[in-house]
Amino acid sequence: xxxxTFAQAINDALxxxxxxxPGVLCYGLGVDDPKGVFGTTLGLQERFGEDRVFDMPTSENxxxxxxxxxxxxxxxxVMTHQRLDFALLSMDQLVNNxxxxxxxxxxxxxxPITVRMILGRGWGQxxxxxxxxxxxxxxVPGLKVVMPSTAEDAKGLLLSSIFDPDPVIFLExxxxxxxxxxxxxxxxxxxxxxxxxxxxxxxxxxxxxxxMTIEAIHAVSHLEEQGVTCDLIDLRxxxxxxxxxxxxxxxxxxxxxxxxxxxxxxxxxxxxxxxxASDCWTELRAAPQRLAMPEYPEATSPSLTRGYHVRAEHIVxxxxxxxxxxxESASLQKQRxxxxxxxxxxxxxxx
Amino acid sequence: MTSEVxxxxxxxxxxxxHVEQEIARRYxxxxxxxxxxxxxxxxxxxxxxxxxxxxxxxxxSGHRAHAHxxxxxxxxxxxxxxxxxxxxxxxxxxxGSMHLIDExxxxxxxxxxxxxxxxxxxxxxxxMKCKRTDQVSCVFHGDAxxxxxxxxxxxxFAVVKKLPxxxxxxxxxxxxxxxxxxxxxxxxxxxxMAGALGMSTASGDGNDALGVHAQTTAAIAAIRAGxxxxxxxxxxxxxLEHCGPNFDNDIGYRSESxxxxxxxxxxxxxxxxxxxxxxxxxxxxxxxxDERIRREVDEAFEFAEASPFPDxxxxxxxxxxxxxxxxxxx
Numbered sequence: 001x002x003x004x005t006f007a008q009a010i011n012d013a014l015x016x017x018x019x020x021x022p023g024v025l026c027y028g029l030g031v032d033d034p035k036g037v038f039g040t041t042l043g044l045q046e047r048f049g050e051d052r053v054f055d056m057p058t059s060e061n062x063x064x065x066x067x068x069x070x071x072x073x074x075x076x077x078v079m080t081h082q083r084l085d086f087a088l089l090s091m092d093q094l095v096n097n098x099x100x101x102x103x104x105x106x107x108x109x110x111x112p113i114t115v116r117m118i119l120g121r122g123w124g125q126x127x128x129x130x131x132x133x134x135x136x137x138x139x140v141p142g143l144k145v146v147m148p149s150t151a152e153d154a155k156g157l158l159l160s161s162i163f164d165p166d167p168v169i170f171l172e173x174x175x176x177x178x179x180x181x182x183x184x185x186x187x188x189x190x191x192x193x194x195x196x197x198x199x200x201x202x203x204x205x206x207x208x209x210x211x212m213t214i215e216a217i218h219a220v221s222h223l224e225e226q227g228v229t230c231d232l233i234d235l236r237x238x239x240x241x242x243x244x245x246x247x248x249x250x251x252x253x254x255x256x257x258x259x260x261x262x263x264x265x266x267x268x269x270x271x272x273x274x275x276x277a278s279d280c281w282t283e284l285r286a287a288p289q290r291l292a293m294p295e296y297p298e299a300t301s302p303s304l305t306r307g308y309h310v311r312a313e314h315i316v317x318x319x320x321x322x323x324x325x326x327x328e329s330a331s332l333q334k335q336r337x338x339x340x341x342x343x344x345x346x347x348x349x350x351x
Numbered sequence: 352m353t354s355e356v357x358x359x360x361x362x363x364x365x366x367x368x369h370v371e372q373e374i375a376r377r378y379x380x381x382x383x384x385x386x387x388x389x390x391x392x393x394x395x396x397x398x399x400x401x402x403x404x405x406x407x408x409x410x411x412s413g414h415r416a417h418a419h420x421x422x423x424x425x426x427x428x429x430x431x432x433x434x435x436x437x438x439x440x441x442x443x444x445x446x447g448s449m450h451l452i453d454e455x456x457x458x459x460x461x462x463x464x465x466x467x468x469x470x471x472x473x474x475x476x477x478x479m480k481c482k483r484t485d486q487v488s489c490v491f492h493g494d495a496x497x498x499x500x501x502x503x504x505x506x507x508f509a510v511v512k513k514l515p516x517x518x519x520x521x522x523x524x525x526x527x528x529x530x531x532x533x534x535x536x537x538x539x540x541x542x543x544m545a546g547a548l549g550m551s552t553a554s555g556d557g558n559d560a561l562g563v564h565a566q567t568t569a570a571i572a573a574i575r576a577g578x579x580x581x582x583x584x585x586x587x588x589x590x591l592e593h594c595g596p597n598f599d600n601d602i603g604y605r606s607e608s609x610x611x612x613x614x615x616x617x618x619x620x621x622x623x624x625x626x627x628x629x630x631x632x633x634x635x636x637x638x639x640x641d642e643r644i645r646r647e648v649d650e651a652f653e654f655a656e657a658s659p660f661p662d663x664x665x666x667x668x669x670x671x672x673x674x675x676x677x678x679x680x681x
Contacts, residue, residue: 025481051481057511062470062504069411069474069488072459075481092501096464097471105452105460106443107669141670165672 001182009151009183010040010116010172013158014078016187018048021076024162026053027063028080028116037080038118038177064090064115068097071113076162082351084117084171085128091136098167099142114161119173119210119261122305122341123349127297132262134209137169138239138271144168144192145238147261149213151181153236156190164192173211173261174351175343193240201229204319205249205256207272209235211343212259212310218332219315226327228319238268243275250276254285255322259310260292267292286322291315302341309340356402357626360560361637363398364619366644367418370427373648374417374434375596382656383434385447386463390418392590395618396521397422397491399563403571404489404517409457409475411468412491414449415589416461419491424456427651437658444661445669465526466492466499469518473505476514476580487574489517495526497541498534503548506580510549513579517570518545520584521557527593528604542584550580557585558618561625588613 004012018024026044028037032055036042045053056063060081067077081087087094094115102110120129137145146161146168148154154172161168198213199220208216213234220230231249235241250256256276260269269290276288291310299305313329320327338344371389378387390397393415401422404410412419420430426441433440434448442450449463459475462468472490479486496502497520509516520541524531535541542554551573555566563585570581590610592599600607626632 023481057504057507059504059508062473062501062508065467065470065501065505066474066477066508069471069476070478070481071474072471073475073478073482075478092464092467093470096467097462101460102671103669104442104446104450104462106440106445108442108452108454110672144671165675 001184003180004151004183005177006151006154006179006181007039007177009155010158011042012183013155013162014041014044015047017076017078017159017162018044018052020187021163023075024052025070025075025077026080027056027077028082029056029058030082031055031080037082038174041080060086060089061093064093065097067113068093068101068111071111072101072109076112078114078116078162080116082118083120083129084133085131087115087117094137094143094167095140099140102166103142110165111167112165114158114168114170116170116172119171120351121173121175121211121298121309122343123347123351124300124302124341125298125351126300129351130298132293134171134238135262135266135268138268142167143239145171146192146236147171147173147210147238148236149176149210149234151179151183152188153190153196155183156188157192157236159187160189160192163189168192171210175211175347176214178344178346179214190236193237193242195236195242195245196234197231197245198234199230199232201231202253203228203230203255204322205231205233205246205253206259206315207233207235207246207256208259209238209268210261212261215310215312216259216315218312219319222312222316222329222332223319223327228323228327230319246272247276247279250280251283254283256284256288257315257318257322258288258290259315260290262293263295264290264292265295289318289322291318302339306340356564357561357622358632358636359402360398360564361619361622361626361632362640362644363401363422364394364560364622365640366647367394367397367421368619369644369648370421371417373652375591377652378596384436385434385449386594387434387448387596388415388594389591389596390415390589392613392617393521393523393557393587394418395560396519396557396563396585396587399560400489400491400519400567403564403567404457404487406457408487408489409459410489410491411459411472411475412461413465413468413493413496414461414463415493416451416491417448420451420453420458420461423453423458425451425453425458426456427647428654429453431651431655432658435655435658436660437655438661438665439654439658443665443669466496466501469496469502470505473509473514473516476509476516477512479515480512485575487515487517487571489519491519491521493526494520494522494524494531494541495534496520497545506545506548506550506582509580513577515574516580517567517574518580518582519567520582522584522586523589525589525593525605530604540584542582545582545584550582551578552582552584554584554586557587558616558621560618560622590614
């Protein structure tokens with residue numbers, strides 16, 4: 001299988017979807033510019049023309065509604081926001097129209113629109129370029145919310161999102177765009193609502209999403225060296241959420257740690273802990289735990305973000321607390337060779 | 352103008368008014384259990400635009416949409432059943448008066464958020480452009496909708512892409528109880544303002560149904576010829592309260608004399624008098640129209656009342672396409 005970056009996998013999925021269905025549109029600020037939204041949309045306009053691939057006015061709300069109208073007409077629009085934060089201007093169209101249309105018109109027609117939103121982090125993205133508001137969208141019946149963490153999943157889930165008959169919010173973490181992985185050729189759709197078991201273990205269930213999965217993999221490997229094995233579940237879809245996979249794992253391990261890339265209060269992790277507490281109460285051997293962003297926005301200065309995000313060492317420490325014994329985590333921090341505000345040497349800004 | 356256009360407009364306006372008045376008359380029975388925004392007094396614009404559009408053209412509207420839906424050809428029975436919350440309603444009881452749809456008639460939906468369907472109508476037109484059809488997308492909206500950001504955003508895109516959109520602004524002077532003077536600067540012409548965004552616009556007397564029809568027909572011809580979007584602003588007046596079946600001239604936000612002034616200009620009597628005076632319609636034909644309308648409306652109310660309520664389990668349906676594998680959500 002060819003190895004590609006997450007960004008190339010997104011580009012693959014868009015190209016293939018546009019080949020498969022002439023109704024697929026791809027638009028958003030900068031989709032046809034020289035950078036092509038971090039490479040994800042490069043070359044599409046040349047291949048598919050300006051009617052189907054186009055830049056847009058800075059009109060997030062109307063352009064979302066226009067996508068909805070085009071979807072009602074039979075198109076499959078894919079709209080892209082270079083940051084989720086910009087998409088907040090479109091909440092009316094997303095919540096009142098896209099999410100409601102099928103229901104409020106008694107099932108007469110759905111809205112097959114996909115809205116890509118990129119989640120920023122680090123390099124001084126600051127309070128309004130770094131928000132992880134998946135919980136907002138997951139709260140709304142009628143929306144589906146997808147958060148891939150690998151290149152293969154990015155392609156397979158984006159294809160499924162585009163061909164889904166209903167609106168899908170597709171959240172791409174900026175720190176994943178350069179992640180490499182094997183990506184199948186062709187139509188490799190992955191059903192929405194299915195999680196991926198990343199690691200098998202028996203001591204603790206770790207539920208992760210998006211970039212948190214990467215930190216969790218480092219943590220789980222480190223834990224294995226200390227004789228602790230974890231079930232690591234990458235949710236992939238936030239709504240619908242793969243509850244059977246989560247509860248089955250917790251029933252086996254009796255311990256749950258949820259990793260959330262958003263702020264703690266009102267988060268998806270809170271919903272998962274609540275559901276597990278209700279459904280698996282007697283099987284739990286320790287109080288379910290969460291790691292999420294603290295209760296303030298991400299600041300800009302690197303000196304203010306050093307302790308902001310959940311890293312592998314925090315996960316190891318939390319697993320130790322769940323098991324009631326100290327585990328070594330300091331060496332994880334020492335292994336990190338790049339500054340805390342970038343995902344790796346490949347990232348040198350500007351955004 | 353043909354006598355056929357005149358009599359069709361007269362028929363549609365009388366039909367819409369009778370429907371609205373019957374809703375108002377029966378509303379107190381408590382069987383239509385949803386907010387209901389009636390169009391009594393504003394029938395001229397709906398009837399004329401509905402007639403000027405082709406059945407294959409599409410339309411969207413807002414919260415006060417009964418007249419637009421009916422004029423576009425939407426099923427009366429399905430609309431009334433919807434207002435009664437019945438399973439035979441156009442939205443199967445999930446939407447009510449503010450969420451009407453009849454895709455077979457090209458009425459693609461009305462929603463309750465002011466301005467909310469404006470971009471949807473523009474998006475329908477983008478689909479038409481992609482598929483190279485010669486359809487027109489008609490966006491019915493009111494004077495308050497032009498105060499929303501999404502109006503400007505939507506018009507801008509329609510102009511940039513030269514999309515086949517007809518914006519029809521019914522200016523009835525009020526947004527709920529708020530008069531234009533607290534919402535827009537004195538002397539503003541909505542048509543002129545919208546024209547500054549780069550499309551041809553015009554204003555007209557919304558209570559002159561023949562005039563509305565002529566202006567709209569010309570605008571649609573230009574749109575179909577590929578000249579891009581048009582906006583028409585028509586002045587008119589709603590007789591009843593913003594929402595509900597009552598007159599509310601006594602509560603202080605507008606005056607009885609203002610209402611009487613507008614009522615003297617109302618569209619139906621004006622057209623009837625003109626057509627009768629010209630000999631294009633006889634009083635007897637008008638009486639026959641009314642009898643036909645009365646029978647249709649009575650039968651539609653009977654249908655709505657007789658239709659069953661949806662099963663309570665229907666509340667769980669229509670959230671997602673049921674043909675897609677059920678998510679593990681429940």
